[in-house]
Amino acid sequence: MSRKLRPDRVALLISRFPAALSITNRRPLMLGVYEQIVAAGIDMPGNHVKQSLREYCGHQCYQAALVEGASRIDLTGNSAGVVTADEAAHAVQRRENRIARHQERAADRRAAKSKISASMMAPIMPPVVNKAAPISTKSSISTFEIVPVMSSTGSVPGRIGLAELKAAAARRRAMTGSP
Numbered sequence: 001m002s003r004k005l006r007p008d009r010v011a012l013l014i015s016r017f018p019a020a021l022s023i024t025n026r027r028p029l030m031l032g033v034y035e036q037i038v039a040a041g042i043d044m045p046g047n048h049v050k051q052s053l054r055e056y057c058g059h060q061c062y063q064a065a066l067v068e069g070a071s072r073i074d075l076t077g078n079s080a081g082v083v084t085a086d087e088a089a090h091a092v093q094r095r096e097n098r099i100a101r102h103q104e105r106a107a108d109r110r111a112a113k114s115k116i117s118a119s120m121m122a123p124i125m126p127p128v129v130n131k132a133a134p135i136s137t138k139s140s141i142s143t144f145e146i147v148p149v150m151s152s153t154g155s156v157p158g159r160i161g162l163a164e165l166k167a168a169a170a171r172r173r174a175m176t177g178s179p
Contacts, residue, residue, distance in 0.1 A: 006048075007055075009044065009051070009055075010052045010056050012042075012052075013037070013049070013052050013053075016040075016042055017037070017040075017075045019075065019076050019077030020033075020073050020074065020075045020076070020077055021056065026059060026061045026065055027065055027071075027073055028065055028066055028070050028072045029057065029073060030073060030074045030081055031081065033053065033074070033075065034049060034053055036075050037049055037075065063094055063095050064091075066087060066088055066090075067091075068083055068087075068088040070082065070083040070088075071083075
């Protein structure tokens with residue numbers, strides 16, 4: 001299940017608590033800030049507050065601000081603790097995972113693009129339709145056999161030469177009985 005990003009909800013939190021939340025200067029928030037926001041009586045359901053905080057705190061700029069010893073702030077902008085070494089290490093791990101996922105997706109996109117390019121560059125040869133003998137002597141309906149054009153080397157080439165074209169024309173004339 002994917003969650004839909006809702007920047008309008010994050011903007012509502014930022015407008016309500018400008019001392020703590022900012023788009024341009026993301027600082028580590030105190031632990032338990034969710035309870036403070038709910039206690040402040042914001043006009044938003046609890047699950048929307050959680051999702052907005054997850055979005056705000058999951059941002060790469062916020063994660064970059066989580067360094068060991070950095071001051072955490074409450075909703076009024078006052079200091080409310082510090083970032084521990086474990087929290088900073090977790091933030092580093094999240095950033096590394098994000099970079100790895102980004103590089104993996106980019107590699108997948110490049111591979112898919114090169115597959116498409118390679119398939120577009122492959123030669124496309126239409127098959128030659130050879131008339132076969134009629135199914136029965138009582139029926140006037142003929143069957144057709146699809147045979148790929150083969151070069152003198154035995155492979156299906158991108159283009160065939162003049163000799164192969166003349167041989168194919170001779171075979172067609174012989175099968176159809178035309179001069």
